[in-house]
Each structure stands twice: as C-alpha cells, then as structure tokens.
Amino acid sequence: MDDLARARRFRPGPRLVSLLVGGAAAVLVLYPIAFLIQASLSTGDPQARPPDAYGLDNFADLPRYGHIFGNTVAVAVAATAMAIVLGFVMGWILSRTNVPGRGTLEQLMALPYYVTPLMGALAWSLIGSPSGGFLNQVWRALGGEAHLIDVTTPYGIAWVMALFEGSVAFVMIGAVMKSMDPALEEASQVLGAGRLRTMLRITLPLVMPGVLGAAIFVFAEMLGSFSAALVLGLPSRFYVVTTAMYQLVSQYPPQFPRAAAMGVSLFAVMFAMVYVYRRIVQAGSYATITGKAFRARAMDVGGLRWPLLAVCGAYLAIAVLLPIVTLAYASVQRLATAFPRADNFTLANYQTALSLDAVRTALWDSLLLGFGTASIGVLLMGFLAWMIYRSRLPGVGVIEYVLMFPQAVPRLVFAFGMLWAWLIFPIPIYGTLWLLLIAYLTVFLPLGLRTIAGVMLQIDRSLEESAQMCGASWGYRMRTVTMPLLRPGLIAAWLLLFVASVRELGASILLMGPKAKVITPTIVESWFSTSTELTAAMALLQTLAVGVALVLLFTVARRAAQHPGE
Amino acid sequence: MPDHETSITRRQVLKTAALLAAAPMLGAGQPAAAQAPVKSTKVLDFQTGADVARAEQEGEVVYYSHDGEAGIAALLDGFRKDFPKIKTSYVRAQTGALYAKITAERSANRFVADVLQLSDISPAIDFQKKGGYEQYVSPEHAAYKAAYQSAPGGYFTWAGVTFAGIAYNRSKVKPEQAPKAWKDILSPAYKDGISAKLSTSGMQHMQWYTLRKLYGADFWQEFAKQRPKGFDSRAQLFDRLAKGDDRVCALAEYAGYTLFKEKGAEIDFVAPADGLPATPALIGVVNRAPHPEAAKLFVDWALSNRGQSVYQTQTILLYGSVRNDAPPMATGKKLSDFKLLFPSDWTDFQASHGTFVKEWNALMGL
Numbered sequence: 042m043d044d045l046a047r048a049r050r051f052r053p054g055p056r057l058v059s060l061l062v063g064g065a066a067a068v069l070v071l072y073p074i075a076f077l078i079q080a081s082l083s084t085g086d087p088q089a090r091p092p093d094a095y096g097l098d099n100f101a102d103l104p105r106y107g108h109i110f111g112n113t114v115a116v117a118v119a120a121t122a123m124a125i126v127l128g129f130v131m132g133w134i135l136s137r138t139n140v141p142g143r144g145t146l147e148q149l150m151a152l153p154y155y156v157t158p159l160m161g162a163l164a165w166s167l168i169g170s171p172s173g174g175f176l177n178q179v180w181r182a183l184g185g186e187a188h189l190i191d192v193t194t195p196y197g198i199a200w201v202m203a204l205f206e207g208s209v210a211f212v213m214i215g216a217v218m219k220s221m222d223p224a225l226e227e228a229s230q231v232l233g234a235g236r237l238r239t240m241l242r243i244t245l246p247l248v249m250p251g252v253l254g255a256a257i258f259v260f261a262e263m264l265g266s267f268s269a270a271l272v273l274g275l276p277s278r279f280y281v282v283t284t285a286m287y288q289l290v291s292q293y294p295p296q297f298p299r300a301a302a303m304g305v306s307l308f309a310v311m312f313a314m315v316y317v318y319r320r321i322v323q324a325g326s327y328a329t330i331t332g333k334a335f336r337a338r339a340m341d342v343g344g345l346r347w348p349l350l351a352v353c354g355a356y357l358a359i360a361v362l363l364p365i366v367t368l369a370y371a372s373v374q375r376l377a378t379a380f381p382r383a384d385n386f387t388l389a390n391y392q393t394a395l396s397l398d399a400v401r402t403a404l405w406d407s408l409l410l411g412f413g414t415a416s417i418g419v420l421l422m423g424f425l426a427w428m429i430y431r432s433r434l435p436g437v438g439v440i441e442y443v444l445m446f447p448q449a450v451p452r453l454v455f456a457f458g459m460l461w462a463w464l465i466f467p468i469p470i471y472g473t474l475w476l477l478l479i480a481y482l483t484v485f486l487p488l489g490l491r492t493i494a495g496v497m498l499q500i501d502r503s504l505e506e507s508a509q510m511c512g513a514s515w516g517y518r519m520r521t522v523t524m525p526l527l528r529p530g531l532i533a534a535w536l537l538l539f540v541a542s543v544r545e546l547g548a549s550i551l552l553m554g555p556k557a558k559v560i561t562p563t564i565v566e567s568w569f570s571t572s573t574e575l576t577a578a579m580a581l582l583q584t585l586a587v588g589v590a591l592v593l594l595f596t597v598a599r600r601a602a603q604h605p606g607e
Numbered sequence: 608m609p610d611h612e613t614s615i616t617r618r619q620v621l622k623t624a625a626l627l628a629a630a631p632m633l634g635a636g637q638p639a640a641a642q643a644p645v646k647s648t649k650v651l652d653f654q655t656g657a658d659v660a661r662a663e664q665e666g667e668v669v670y671y672s673h674d675g676e677a678g679i680a681a682l683l684d685g686f687r688k689d690f691p692k693i694k695t696s697y698v699r700a701q702t703g704a705l706y707a708k709i710t711a712e713r714s715a716n717r718f719v720a721d722v723l724q725l726s727d728i729s730p731a732i733d734f735q736k737k738g739g740y741e742q743y744v745s746p747e748h749a750a751y752k753a754a755y756q757s758a759p760g761g762y763f764t765w766a767g768v769t770f771a772g773i774a775y776n777r778s779k780v781k782p783e784q785a786p787k788a789w790k791d792i793l794s795p796a797y798k799d800g801i802s803a804k805l806s807t808s809g810m811q812h813m814q815w816y817t818l819r820k821l822y823g824a825d826f827w828q829e830f831a832k833q834r835p836k837g838f839d840s841r842a843q844l845f846d847r848l849a850k851g852d853d854r855v856c857a858l859a860e861y862a863g864y865t866l867f868k869e870k871g872a873e874i875d876f877v878a879p880a881d882g883l884p885a886t887p888a889l890i891g892v893v894n895r896a897p898h899p900e901a902a903k904l905f906v907d908w909a910l911s912n913r914g915q916s917v918y919q920t921q922t923i924l925l926y927g928s929v930r931n932d933a934p935p936m937a938t939g940k941k942l943s944d945f946k947l948l949f950p951s952d953w954t955d956f957q958a959s960h961g962t963f964v965k966e967w968n969a970l971m972g973l
Binding site for chain 2: 088090109170171172173275276277278280285288290291292293294295297375376377378384385393396397398399460461464465469471472550551553554555556563566567568569570571572573575
C-alpha cells in the first residue's frame with residue numbers, strides 16, 4: 042500500500058522530464074550525425090558501410106571546391122540580408138502599424154512561405170530566363186535588345202531565395218513583434234521621437250532576439266537551399282554546396298564521403314552563429330511581456346498607411362500573385378511561351394498530373410505528415426524551448442548546440458545520415474511514413490525552437506516565479522502561465538512546421554519508400570523527367586491542396602486561439 | 608516422419624539466419640555459372656518461368672527505376688492491365704542515387720526491391736558482382752542475343768536502348784549554320800549556348816567514351832571551351848532547347864526529341880554520319896526479392912513483346928527494343944535504321960568511368 046501511495050504521489054518533475062525529452066531529442070539528432078561524421082572520415086571504398094578505412098583526406102580535398110563554398114556564402118549572405126529586411130519591414134507594418142486590412146494582409150503575407158521554393162524558382166525561371174523568360178520575350182517584342190532581367194545570375198538566385206525561403210523571417214519576426222508591449226513605442230513617441238526613430242531605436246532593439254534568431258535561421262536555410270540553386274544555378278554553371286553535393290551523391294559511384302565532408306564543414310559556420318546568438322541574448326534583457334498587463338495596439342501612422350499598404354501589395358504581387366499566375370498560364374500550354382496561341386492551349390497537363398497515382402497518394406501523405414509533424418513538433422519544441430531558455434537546468438546550452446545541428450547540414454546530406462542510421466535500427470520503420478515523421482521532427486527542430494524561443498525570451502521570468510511563489514506546481518505553471526503567453530509563438534510554429542513539412546524536399550528524396558511518398562520530391566522528379574508545363578500543373582495542385590488544408594486549419598486555429606484577454 | 612528430421616534447435620535457426628543474412632556478401636565476387644532456362648509456361652502471349660498463381664498470391668511487385676515518374680507509371684500501368692491482381696509500387700531516383708539506396712538497404716539486410724532497372728552498365732555490373740541480382744534466365748531471353756544480356760546470362764538484360772544525336776532550335780540557328788557532324792558542336796558560334804548532361808548520366812558517359820575513341824581526348828578539351836551547360840535529364844535539355852534558352856543540344860536523345868517535337872517545338876534532330884552513341888536500360892530480378900515470383904513475371908513481361916511495345920510506343924519512354932523480332936518504334940523507325948555507337952570493349956568502357964566523372968565534372972564547372 043505504501044508503494045502504491047508513493048506511486049500515486051509521484052509526479053515527474055521538470056528535471057526528469059527535461060532529461061527524458063532533451064535526451065530523446067539529442068539522440069534523434071546525434072544518431073544520424075554520427076553516421077554522417079563517420080562517412081566524412083571514410084577514405085576507402087566510398088560505398089562501404091561501415092567504412093573500410095578512415096582518414097582526413099575528404100576534408101583535405103575540400104579546398105578544390107573553394108569557389109563553390111564562396112558561391113554559397115555569397116548567395117546566402119545576399120539572400121539573408123534581403124529576407125531580413127523584407128521580413129522586418131513587413132513584420133513592422135503588419136504588427137505595429139494601423140495599415141488598412143491588417144488582419145487579412147497578415148494572413149496573405151505568409152503566403153510566399155506556402156509557395157514552395159521549387160515552385161517559386163520554376164515560376165521565376167519562366168519569368169526571367171534570359172532567352173525564354175516571358176518578361177524578356179515581351180521586352181524583345183517591344184524592341185528591346187538581349188534581355189531585361191536574368192534570374193540565373195547569383196543576384197537573381199539570391200532574390201528568389203529571399204522571396205520564398207526567406208519569408209519565414211516575416212513569420213518569426215512578426216510573432217515577436219506581436220508580443221511586444223506597445224507602451225514602449227508610445228512612450229518614445231510621447232517623448233518626441235518620430236516614427237522612423239521609434240522603429241529603429243525602440244522596436245528594433247526590442248525585437249532583436251527574434252530578428253537575430255530569424256537571421257541565423259534564414260542564413261542557415263540559405264546555406265542549405267537547394268531548389269532555387271538547382272533550377273536557376275545550373276543554367277549559368279553556378280554551383281552552391283547543396284547542388285554540388287547533389288551531383289556528388291547522384292553520380293556513380295556516389296561520393297558520399299566527400300559530400301558528407303562538405304556538410305560537416307558547414308557545422309563550424311553554424312556553431313559560430315549559435316554562439317553569437319547566445320552571447321547576444323545572454324548579454325541583454327529582451328523581456329517585454331511582464332506582469333504589467335497590456336493590450337496589443339497598433340501605432341497610428343496617419344497618411345503613411347496608404348504607401349505602406351502599397352508596399353505590402355507590391356510584395357504580395359511579386360512573391361505570390363506573379364509566380365502563381367505564371368505557373369497557371371504555363372500549366373495550360375503545350376510549350377510555355379509568353380504569347381498565347383490557340384493551338385498551344387491544353388488541359389492535358391492536369392489530366393496527366395491527376396492520373397498519376399504518385400501525385401494523389403503523395404499529396405495525402407504530405408498533408409498527413411504535415412499535421413503530425415506540426416502537432417507533435419509544437420509540443421516537443423515548445424518544451425525544449427522552455428527547457429533551454431527558462432529551466433536553468435545544467436547542460437541546456439549543450440543541448441541547444443546539439444539541436445541546432447540539423448540546421449547546419451543541408452537536409453539532403455542529413456538524410457543520408459538518417460538513411461544509414463534508421464536502416465539498421467531494429468524497429469522496421471524504414472520505408473514508412475513513420476521514418477519521414479521522425480526525419481521531419483529532427484530536421485525541423487531548429488525551426489520550431491527558434492520560432493518559439495523568439496517569443497519565450499520576451500516573457501519575463503517573474504510571471505512564472507510569481508505563480509511558483511503562490512504555490513503553483515510546475516505543470517500548473519506551464520499550463521496556466523507559460524503556455525497561454527506563448528500562444529502566438531506556438532501557433533506560428535505550428536503553421537511553419539506544417540508548411541515546412543508539406544514542402545520538404547531534401548530529406549524526403551532519399552527517405553521515401555515505395556509506399557511512403559510525399560509530394561515535393563514527386564514534383565522535382567517531374568521537373569527532371571517530364572516538362573516545365575506538367576511540373577507547373579503539379580505544383581499548382583499541391584498549392585491548392587495546401588491552401589484548402591490551411592483554410593480549414595486556420596478556421597479551427599482561430600477558434601482555438603481566441604485569447605481570453607481579448 | 609521421424610522426429611529427428613523435423614525438430615529444429617534454436618542454434619540451427621540462428622545459424623541458418625546468420626547464413627541467410629550473409630548470403631549477399633558471401634556471393635560477392637563469385638562468378639556464377641550459366642544457368643539453364645527455367646521451365647516456362649505460356650501466359651497471355653508470352654512465356655514466363657514464374658509461377659503465375661503464386662505471383663498473384665504475392666500480390667505485389669516493387670520496381671526500382673531510373674526512369675521518370677510518368678515513364679514508370681506508363682510501364683506499370685501496362686503490367687497492371689495484364690495482371691490486375693498484382694499491385695505495383697516503385698522507387699524512382701537517378702541511377703547513382705538509386706544504386707546507393709538499394710546497396711545501403713541490402714547492407715542493412717532490408718530487402719525492399721523486387722526488380723531493378725538502371726541506365727548505366729557500370730553500376731549494373733557492380734551490383735551483379737555484389738550478388739545483388741537473382742540469376743534468373745527468362746524464357747524470353749531466347750529472343751535476345753547474348754550481347755544484350757549479362758555475362759553469364761540471367762542477371763540483367765537490355766530492356767531497351769536509347770541513343771543520342773545533336774538537336775538545335777530552328778529559331779536560333781539557321782539551317783545553313785546547323786551542326787551536321789559531331790565536330791560541328793565545337794563551333795565558336797555555339798559558345799555559351801550549348802547543353803549536355805552531367806556526369807550523373809550513363810548516356811553522357813557513353814557519348815564521352817565513344818566520341819573520344821573516334822576523335823581523341825582533345826575533342827572534349829575543345830568542347831570545354833564552349834562553356835556547355837549541364838543538366839540531369841533529357842527532359843530538361845529539350846525543355847530549354849524548345850524555349851530557346853540553349854541554341855544547340857550536344858546530347859540530344861532521340862526519345863526526348865520525339866516527345867518535344869510532338870508538342871510543337873521548333874527543333875530539329877541531326878544524326879551525324881559517324882554514328883549515335885547508344886546506351887541500354889538494364890533490367891533484372893533482385894536477389895532476395897520480397898515478391899520473387901511477381902518479380903520474375905514482371906521481368907518476363909517487360910522483356911516480352913507486350914512489355915517491349917510499352918517501352919517502344921509510349922513517347923515518354925521510347926526505348927528501342929533489341930529483341931530479334933522487335934517491331935518499329937512509335938516513330939515508325941527501328942533501331943537498325945540508325946548507326947549506333949557502342950563500346951567495342953565493355954570492360955574498358957566500365958574502367959573509364961572514374962576518368963570520365965573527373966573530367967566531365969571539371970568540364971561542367973563543378
């Protein structure tokens with residue numbers, strides 16, 4: 042009876058739960074990484090598993106790919122700068138100003154993220170290829186010489202990456218801005234500071250953790266960017282690390298060790314970024330949600346709201362409307378051209394796309410996986426964010442570094458680690474959707490963690506400590522104080538994870554099994570093996586399915602997210 | 608039956624399991640003897656060595672292929688029409704990645720694939736050496752010359768042949784300036800406007816090898832000065848050529864040309880008099896396939912006239928058949944209508960792969 046009573050009294054404390062969850066997450070990451078590092082040190086037969094000889098030859102060989110590393114960093118820096126500026130400006134307009142139609146615009150503004158990078162790259166390739174690009178065709182028809190724009194240059198690639206892979210910056214920065222007490226900005230304005238000065242001197246420093254988190258995340262995302270560089274880079278012989286690695290592992294015999302060494306060398310870059318982020322966050326106080334109640338209010342920007350509305354409209358037109366219209370136009374043609382011709386129109390691309398089993402099952406599987414990854418991921422990553430930034434438990438700094446690993450390795454390479462790791466795992470999940478679920482939860486740990494952490498760092502510890510002083514248990518505090526305050530970050534993270542999963546490419550290409558297919562690799566395969574027009578039809582069908590799913594989810598989320606205080 | 612004949616100890620089970628697990632490794636490098644054709648039965652209008660009833664009982668065949676989604680779908684649809692009780696599923700990847708995936712699976716004792724088709728003979732021979740194929744001599748092999756089968760027979764067979772010439776965009780290149788021979792692709796007029804495939808392609812290896820034999824190693828060094836653009840697939844090459852993004856395609860597969868010509872692209876195909884580099888698609892039953900009878904049935908079907916007609920008439924595939932009794936392709940032409948270039952020494956061809964990859968990667972700026 043004593044044992045039973047003790048068992049009933051047992052409540053797992055934060056230390057035990059943290060140890061279990063943090064440990065499990067670390068294993069998820071480190072298990073495949075170990076295989077990847079092992080492969081990078083393989084100097085014998087590149088196909089031998091486990092390696093038959095070890096050494097540092099693959100790393101010593103990397104300098105001959107110096108130009109590719111240079112290309113990668115240059116494009117990633119340019120794309121990150123563009124994405125953060127766009128994300129900050131859009132986040133500020135929609136979170137902090139009274140621009141008309143804010144609510145609707147805010148939802149529309151996340152659309153570029155829902156447009157997959159592959160779809161964006163395909164669309165911009167149709168718009169801005171030097172010869173066949175629609176815009177350049179029109180330019181020449183009007184008497185212009187050569188081409189007006191060329192998206193296959195490094196700047197063009199960075200532009201497309203910023204538009205589609207960097208739109209996550211808006212969601213991350215926007216979530217932080219929404220959680221900021223407007224009294225601070227109002228105080229600045231009362232004291233005579235102008236709107237711009239208030240934005241630069243008050244808003245920007247306060248959202249710095251969110252901006253930094255977004256910058257690090259986006260930069261890492263750009264380092265691992267694949268689709269835009271693949272579609273737009275190859276025509277100009279411009280390789281980045283991911284496209285080079287893709288070639289190395291696709292050729293026969295596959296050069297895994299060299300590709301793994303390339304991936305592992307990116308760890309150093311990512312470690313440096315995480316280190317800087319932690320130093321900045323630890324050095325300052327960014328808490329803006331304190332015990333003092335506030336109501337999120339927008340700043341009155343007067344007549345400026347119309348130009349700001351135009352900025353939002355222009356962004357949406359370039360990042361969403363133009364690509365979708367372009368792809369829709371291409372998808373109903375036999376051979377895509379800027380100038381319509383009756384005999385060139387066809388619906389055959391849609392008939393073919395819908396007749397492919399792969400498309401139908403892959404779409405459903407992708408949506409299912411997106412839902413599972415987002416729902417489990419928010420719980421897992423929310424807890425991990427709390428553990429790292431709130432719990433003061435020993436060793437959480439190390440866990441943060443570990444959990445950032447997947448961001449440092451392009452997913453295509455990480456997938457090889459996962460392939461080798463989960464192939465030999467005794468439980469037969471290889472080739473099933475379960476493996477893809479585990480893969481997504483692993484590779485998106487940094488995404489979920491950064492998004493939630495950006496908001497969590499703004500919540501003053503005193504709120505939890507007050508509840509603790511009042512006698513609330515850890516679980517009760519989490520449920521009634523931390524989680525409700527985190528709600529905007531959690532919802533943003535859920536949506537990001539959902540969309541990120543549905544559009545995931547790098548990891549899925551290798552981990553798909555004959556009965557576990559997802560949609561984005563299927564579309565890439567179509568681009569490789571059929572035509573731009575059929576691929577456009579497939580990409581639009583994917584967007585439509587994601588759109589319908591999101592409308593349903595938004596409706597449910599809106600009901601669930603009614604803030605009690607509002 | 609005496610007890611001692613049926614009782615199995617735990618040690619025996621473990622021993623057997625260990626031997627089974629090691630079987631592929633044990634088989635590695637061991638030259639297998641030629642196998643006699645299996646007992647065959649007629650089904651529909653072709654011969655099969657598979658037990659059709661058991662194949663239907665297995666109910667599934669898993670196909671690993673380098674072909675595109677739409678091409679694979681066309682082939683599997685054809686098979687399902689003939690055998691509706693057998694479900695089909697597939698994994699598609701570039702030959703290199705596909706080979707990496709299947710070898711990784713097998714090294715971990717995961718046996719997922721039933722049938723494997725590769726577009727490059729080097730990995731196929733490698734897979735054979737590793738004991739990856741089941742040695743199954745299809746009754747349909749009778750219609751194939753020994754040159755179109757693995758040595759010894761029964762591991763893989765040529766399911767079809769694809770070949771390449773030169774193609775150009777008519778709106779970008781005037782007919783009088785159009786290339787006519789292989790050496791014309793070195794013309795400065797096409798600099799920065801010419802495309803080929805990347806080193807991931809078996810077809811590209813074949814072109815590199817055969818033209819090097821004809822014109823010497825300098826040929827490709829001269830070609831490098833053209834700053835050619837490299838892509839993974841024929842679809843990408845012709846997509847760009849049709850849109851005028853490239854003026855000339857130096858590795859224009861006939862199948863890609865036919866597909867885009869049908870769509871109304873303003874392109875022309877040139878078959879140089881010296882010949883057209885050609886490469887086979889190689890199909891075989893995988894050793895320790897989860898659905899062995901269905902796998903045999905599928906390969907028999909694919910090599911039969913029924914399967915070959917899908918390969919030959921679906922424009923998304925358009926492989927030429929090397930069957931002795933092959934009818935013409937969808938274009939009305941037979942393989943024999945073209946002068947095809949194959950290596951005279953396949954061992955030398957296979958051995959050249961490493962040099963090709965290194966040279967071609969550098970040529971493409973990688």
